[in-house]
Amino acid sequence: DIVMTQSPTSMSISVGDxxxxxCKASQNVGSxxxxxQQKTGQSPKLLIYKASNRYTGVPxxxxxSGSGTDFTFTISNMQAEDLAVYYCMQSNSYPPTFGGxxxxxxx
Amino acid sequence: xxxxxxxxxxxVQPGRSLKLSCAASGFTFSNYYMAxxxxxxxxxxEWVATISTSGSRTYYPDSVKGRFTISRDNAKSSLYLQxxxxxxxxxxxYYCARPGATVVTFAYWGQGTLVTVxx
Numbered sequence: 276d277i278v279m280t281q282s283p284t285s286m287s288i289s290v291g292d293x294x295x296x297x298c299k300a301s302q303n304v305g306s307x308x309x310x311x312q313q314k315t316g317q318s319p320k321l322l323i324y325k326a327s328n329r330y331t332g333v334p335x336x337x338x339x340s341g342s343g344t345d346f347t348f349t350i351s352n353m354q355a356e357d358l359a360v361y362y363c364m365q366s367n368s369y370p371p372t373f374g375g376x377x378x379x380x381x382x
Numbered sequence: 383x384x385x386x387x388x389x390x391x392x393x394v395q396p397g398r399s400l401k402l403s404c405a406a407s408g409f410t411f412s413n414y415y416m417a418x419x420x421x422x423x424x425x426x427x428e429w430v431a432t433i434s435t436s437g438s439r440t441y442y443p444d445s446v447k448g449r450f451t452i453s454r455d456n457a458k459s460s461l462y463l464q465x466x467x468x469x470x471x472x473x474x475x476y477y478c479a480r481p482g483a484t485v486v487t488f489a490y491w492g493q494g495t496l497v498t499v500x501x
Binding site: 366 | 419426427428429432441442443444477482484486487488489491492493494
């Protein structure tokens with residue numbers, strides 16, 4: 276199975292910050308990486324698919340990039356409502372596998 | 383509006399069985415692959431099963447293969463997960479999910495149903 280390693284596991288941030296997190300695949304997954312946001316007590320929500328495509332209705336402060344084994348997710352202007360755990364997932368091959376998540380907390 | 387509503391969770395003893403259901407609405411159910419994804423308490427996400435539009439193809443990770451069976455009833459717009467030989471490590475919130483941009487990408491999620499496996 277493809278292992279997705281996210282870093283860092285947590286970040287202390289302030290409103291207005293630029294936030295960047297990473298996801299590394301154990302083998303080449305092309306551009307087949309999605310990013311999900313999960314707020315406390317809620318179901319996950321798709322933000323980015325195929326590495327860099329913003330899903331319908333997702334604000335443009337959320338961006339994704341990367342290909343092959345290394346992927347980056349950025350929030351350009353952190354808002355309080357963006358506090359959540361963010362997961363990457365490879366959708367290149369079965370089984371689809373998730374990273375362990377990056378938790379954003381207020382400084 | 384796409385809606386996915388899971389039901390059937392609860393407390394079950396190790397070794398027993400449980401069947402989850404997901405009622406779908408707001409889209410043409412028969413046109414989409416469907417999936418189950420779970421999340422153990424305070425843990426990350428784990429894909430559990432996927433089924434093709436007709437139900438002829440199913441996919442599972444090794445952790446549940448041979449114990450779990452995904453199925454669907456397109457006439458009822460319903461998705462199911464039959465879970466047998468349950469183990470404590472199957473304790474999790476189980477989400478029904480529908481693809482969006484790609485067959486595997488999970489664009490829509492239900493609210494989840496909690497399964498607790500304990501004696």
